[in-house]
Amino acid sequence: MTPISFSPWDMFLNAGPVVRCVMTLLVAASLLTWTILIAKSVELLRVRLKLHKAEQTLEQANTLDVGEEGTRQSGIAHTLVMAAETERNRSADIPDDHDGLKERIVLHLERLEAAEGRKLMRGTGLLATIGATSPFIGLFGTVWGIMTSFTGIAASKATSLAVVAPGIAEALLATALGLVAAIPAVVIYNHLARQSAACRAQVADLTSLVMRLVSRDLGRMQALTQSGQVVRLGASRDARTVAGE
Template sequence: MTPISFSPWEMFLTAGPVVRAVMTLLVVASLLTWTVFIAKSVEFFRLRLRLARAERVLTEANTLTLGEEWTRDYGGIAHNLVMAAAAERQQSQDILEDREGLKERIVLHLERLEAAEGRRLMRGTGLLATIGATSPFIGLFGTVWGIMTSFTGIAAAKATSLAVVAPGIAEALLATALGLVAAIPAVVIYNHLARQSASCRAQVADLTSLVMRLVSRDLSRMGLPLVTGQVVRFDARAVTAE
């Protein structure tokens, strides 16, 4: 008598079409989980490096114009923040006397950019949450269906020995095992990526603070009296003395 093989591959091949479809779906979900993990990990690693370099540049910059020039090569959110502040300042040339109002408008604009960047960072991770929440139930459905099929076959064959029951139940339980294999890494990876995203958002918030420091510094130069009694006037390109 040929011994029955209980390897996962053999059980997959001998399973019914519904259980086999459930197993295939869970394997695909697991592959998607690891694909998202690798892609987002590389994205976060590169982003953290760019944000760290941009933070050093904005720390060394003395004016918003210099900040715009020095972050131009980095692109991304750092340059967008500087450009947003410069654009708002340019559009408010006729009301620059209202410095507090200008700062408030710039802060509102930068907060919108921060929120958009936060949503972009979490893009794709919702799939992990869905996989982690639904995979155990999908696997359980495959198990229940497989056990129902096994008992139906037992009733039709009118045989109740363990040798007849065990293969069908083992195939059905494999679906539950695959559901857990897909769900557990998805939940762990989702939490890991959420922490990475929070770290990147904190760096973006630091960049916003640095941009606002440059804005405040430039606005203070507008009315700074010199020794000769002259006033430093700030324009869109540089700080000049007249």
């Protein structure tokens, strides 16, 4: 009598078509999970490096124009700076509207920041789906396999453990694969969510730095305007004095 092999590969080959499809789906989900981990880890690492470099550039910049020149290769940082410059240029015909300009720039930067946050989390929703559904898919394969085993037992009218055990073991393999796919997916999802949250915090810091440059430029502009008014008032006062004399 040939001994029964309980290796995962042999149990997969001996399983029924439905259980085999379930196992194949779970293995594919597990491979997809690890692929997403590698791809997103590389992406987030590059994003963090760019954000760190852009943060240093904006920290050292004195004006928004200098910040724009230094962040041209920095992705979202350059987008934030260009959005601030665009809004400033569009509002050039509105006199003495510094508070309104700041509010409009903040609203625009908040939208860009939210869009970047969604971009950073792109692809991780699939991990949440795998983590939530894989155990149930595996359980479905197990239930189906046990039903098939019991049907075979009833047809053969044999109730010995040697007859029952292989079918049940093959069915339980589906549940094991479901857990193998689900547990890493949940852990990896939480890991990538923390990494994305750290990147979003860096983007928020960039937004604050951009607004600081905007406020600094507006302060200089206001100081120059007030200085010009003082000169004109002094000149008018001198003209009136001469006329009175």
